[in-house]
Amino acid sequence: MTKPRTLFDKIWESHLVDKQDEETFLIYIDRHLVHEVTSPQAFEGLRMSGRKVRRPEATLAVADHNVPTTDRSQGIADPESRTQVEFLERNVAEFGIPYFPVTDIRQGIVHIIGPEQGFTQPGTTMVCGDSHTATHGAFGSLAFGIGTSEVEHVLATQTLIQRAAKNMRVNVEGKLPLGCTAKDIALAIIGKIGTAGGTGHVIEYTGSTIRDLSMEGRMTLCNMTIEAGARAGLVAPDDTTFEYLMGRPMSPKGAAWEQAVAYWRTLPSDPGAKYDKEVTLNAADIVPQVTWGTSPEDVLPITGSVPDPADVHDEQHRLSMQRSLDYMGLTPRTKLSDVKVQRVFIGSCTNGRIEDLRAAAQVAKGRKVAPGVNALVVPGSGLVKHQAEEEGLDQIFIDAGFEWREAGCSMCLAMNADKLEPEERCASTSNRNFEGRQGRGGRTHLMSPAMAAAAAVTGHLTDVRDLT
Amino acid sequence: MQKFTTLTGVAAPLPMINVDTDKIIPKQYLKTIQRTGLGKALFDEIRFNPDGSEKPDFVLNKPAYRKAKILVAGENFGCGSSREHAPWALLDFGITCVISTSFADIFYNNCFKNGILPIKLPQEDVDKLMEDAERGANAVVTIDLEKQEIRGPDGGCIKFDLDPYRKHLLLEGLDDVGLTLQKGSAIDDYEAKRRAATPWL
Ligand code: SF4
Numbered sequence: 001m002t003k004p005r006t007l008f009d010k011i012w013e014s015h016l017v018d019k020q021d022e023e024t025f026l027i028y029i030d031r032h033l034v035h036e037v038t039s040p041q042a043f044e045g046l047r048m049s050g051r052k053v054r055r056p057e058a059t060l061a062v063a064d065h066n067v068p069t070t071d072r073s074q075g076i077a078d079p080e081s082r083t084q085v086e087f088l089e090r091n092v093a094e095f096g097i098p099y100f101p102v103t104d105i106r107q108g109i110v111h112i113i114g115p116e117q118g119f120t121q122p123g124t125t126m127v128c129g130d131s132h133t134a135t136h137g138a139f140g141s142l143a144f145g146i147g148t149s150e151v152e153h154v155l156a157t158q159t160l161i162q163r164a165a166k167n168m169r170v171n172v173e174g175k176l177p178l179g180c181t182a183k184d185i186a187l188a189i190i191g192k193i194g195t196a197g198g199t200g201h202v203i204e205y206t207g208s209t210i211r212d213l214s215m216e217g218r219m220t221l222c223n224m225t226i227e228a229g230a231r232a233g234l235v236a237p238d239d240t241t242f243e244y245l246m247g248r249p250m251s252p253k254g255a256a257w258e259q260a261v262a263y264w265r266t267l268p269s270d271p272g273a274k275y276d277k278e279v280t281l282n283a284a285d286i287v288p289q290v291t292w293g294t295s296p297e298d299v300l301p302i303t304g305s306v307p308d309p310a311d312v313h314d315e316q317h318r319l320s321m322q323r324s325l326d327y328m329g330l331t332p333r334t335k336l337s338d339v340k341v342q343r344v345f346i347g348s349c350t351n352g353r354i355e356d357l358r359a360a361a362q363v364a365k366g367r368k369v370a371p372g373v374n375a376l377v378v379p380g381s382g383l384v385k386h387q388a389e390e391e392g393l394d395q396i397f398i399d400a401g402f403e404w405r406e407a408g409c410s411m412c413l414a415m416n417a418d419k420l421e422p423e424e425r426c427a428s429t430s431n432r433n434f435e436g437r438q439g440r441g442g443r444t445h446l447m448s449p450a451m452a453a454a455a456a457v458t459g460h461l462t463d464v465r466d467l468t
Numbered sequence: 469m470q471k472f473t474t475l476t477g478v479a480a481p482l483p484m485i486n487v488d489t490d491k492i493i494p495k496q497y498l499k500t501i502q503r504t505g506l507g508k509a510l511f512d513e514i515r516f517n518p519d520g521s522e523k524p525d526f527v528l529n530k531p532a533y534r535k536a537k538i539l540v541a542g543e544n545f546g547c548g549s550s551r552e553h554a555p556w557a558l559l560d561f562g563i564t565c566v567i568s569t570s571f572a573d574i575f576y577n578n579c580f581k582n583g584i585l586p587i588k589l590p591q592e593d594v595d596k597l598m599e600d601a602e603r604g605a606n607a608v609v610t611i612d613l614e615k616q617e618i619r620g621p622d623g624g625c626i627k628f629d630l631d632p633y634r635k636h637l638l639l640e641g642l643d644d645v646g647l648t649l650q651k652g653s654a655i656d657d658y659e660a661k662r663r664a665a666t667p668w669l
Contacts, residue, residue, distance in 0.1 A: 017658045018654045020633050021631075021632060021633050023631055023633070026648060026651060026654070026655075028655070028658055028662065037498050037551075038550065038551065041502065041503050051645070051649075058669075066499070083499070083501065084501060087501050121668075123666070129552075130549075130550055131548065131549055131574060145550035145574055146550060147550055147551075147555075147574060147578035147581060149552060149578065149581035149582070153644060153648065156649065157648045157649060159648055159651075161633075161644055161648065195486060195547055196543065196544040196547070196570060199570060199572065199573060200573060227548075229544070229572060229573070231573050231574075256667060256668040257668075259668065260668045263666065295486050320484065320485050320486070320542075323484075413495050413549075414495060415499070422518070432490070432548060432549075434490040434491065435491060436490060436491075436494050436513045440494070440518065441518075
């Protein structure tokens with residue numbers, strides 16, 4: 001009898017090309033996403049060594065980090081951003097890589113467009129020069145972020161040199177309480193295991209709560225896996241996955257579809273498969289989450305208060321907490337729901353999908369953005385934007401006083417014009433609250449789209465459950 | 469890539485935990501299309517004031533550490549974004565070795581692609597090196613990759629672990645794209661098999 005294997009083991013074993021030594025393997029990469037920020041030096045490397053792209057058709061490129069979210073007909077004003085996008089366009093043309101131009105309706109954040117196009121598929125290996133590649137694990141694809149040297153390696157060889165990861169299982173059981181979303185599960189997990197809790201591991205999410213999540217929710221959860229330090233997140237493919245993928249432009253068609261689904265059904269972990277680490281959460285215990293500090297693990301239920309460094313024994317951790325609070329301009333023991341915000345950002349590859357916009361619109365509907373608050377809604381792709389407009393969500397946001405923008409990364413990392421001013425406080429649906437992430441001196445509180453919309457209409461961090 | 473054999477230099481203490489790659493090199497410097505020139509922006513927001521002047525308290529601004537070649541840091545160094553600009557900035561500044569109790573995976577990996585040696589050590593060893601590093605220019609440290617040891621200013625010696633493949637690449641200064649391309653036929657064979665098994669890809 002063969003040993004029971006995990007989903008990760010199955011994907012890993014089916015991608016081994018060669019063994020370098022006991023720990024180091026050459027693995028095959030099925031899918032490669034490319035964006036403008038982490039690729040120029042990789043293409044330059046290819047050019048300098050006279051190398052070609054091995055499988056241009058296994059690659060998909062898009063500009064997302066630098067693009068403006070306002071009118072694009074005039075091109076990109078910032079010269080450096082424009083150069084990066086122009087370089088990408090030149091590189092994809094020279095190397096024959098499929099590309100969605102900035103003005104194409106399919107343009108959007110790499111991690112939104114991959115699934116949307118059916119480029120992301122179960123059982124594949126998938127990489128991108130971007131840590132949130134973990135998002136695609138929602139489809140049961142082993143997807144992880146790589147550095148630029150590795151981007152070059154994949155372009156040239158369609159392989160990567162990797163060490164096997166350890167298996168970790170995060171099991172979430174039960175019905176998610178009202179007002180809680182996949183984002184709250186993700187933040188609650190990071191709060192529990194810490195930002196290094198998953199280091200060296202691939203996390204497989206299992207349990208009834210996960211099975212009940214939509215693909216959008218699973219993507220949000222897998223997206224945040226990197227913030228728990230893990231290399232990748234995985235959810236076993238099931239009917240929800242297949243339904244989402246069916247009929248997408250790059251999904252298999254006809255007989256190939258049947259063949260693919262039959263294969264995908266063999267992927268879930270075998271009963272009795274062993275994990276190196278296991279964590280269990282009870283969904284019923286989850287309360288809407290917000291971060292208070294400058295690391296995603298600095299997270300608490302919205303019903304809590306800003307922590308007090310005086311309660312921390314370990315000196316390095318106490319100093320780190322003090323530093324975070326100073327940066328965030330927060331006083332220990334302040335109720336989180338008393339913290340006022342000036343900005344709201346709804347978007348990013350974590351929460352820029354249609355379901356996220358629907359959740360935020362539901363809260364915004366018939367309400368007004370609080371005086372003194374500036375709130376942005378940035379759809380994750382042109383297609384998400386289009387769909388939202390079909391559903392009339394744009395009008396709900398605009399009537400409530402939100403700004404309705406073009407697709408891109410936007411204020412998730414503030415490489416374009418959308419950024420916080422020093423000391424401005426933002427309720428954000430993105431994934432990182434690091435110092436300066438949304439603009440130098442800017443203060444980020446991470447939360448779900450519904451919670452961000454609630455903060456927009458009240459002007460302070462708010463328990464969305466109080467608004468219904 | 470530069471070969472890494474031995475490295476002798478000043479070690480700078482950075483007793484911060486969870487130093488993320490946004491902190492090592494903030495996004496406004498990611499607009500470059502080159503690998504070089506990022507050293508001047510290393511640790512930008514904790515090293516410089518908004519007007520561009522130096523923050524005198526930051527370790528790399530202190531006279532003793534301006535030429536540091538080694539960084540001793542708190543746990544989970546390099547977490548967050550996958551940007552290889554982080555190791556490029558360290559390298560451009562002149563830091564080719566980082567010592568910590570733990571590193572984030574992608575950053576750890578990226579270091580080796582650029583001739584930077586990240587060393588993982590138990591807490592007590594990092595504490596000792598951190599203490600040594602506090603002594604500034606008087607505390608020159610030698611990293612011997614072949615022997616996998618760190619020799620401190622007082623003749624102390626700390627051994628470290630490293631997987632043999634990565635050690636080999638660093639010692640020889642090898643580029644792994646070239647090495648992998650030599651395996652072209654193994655990749656061809658794999659692709660043929662995979663096309664038969666999963667033709668829809
Ligand atoms: S939305 Fe944010 S996290 Fe996602 S790819 Fe863009 S910058 Fe990275």
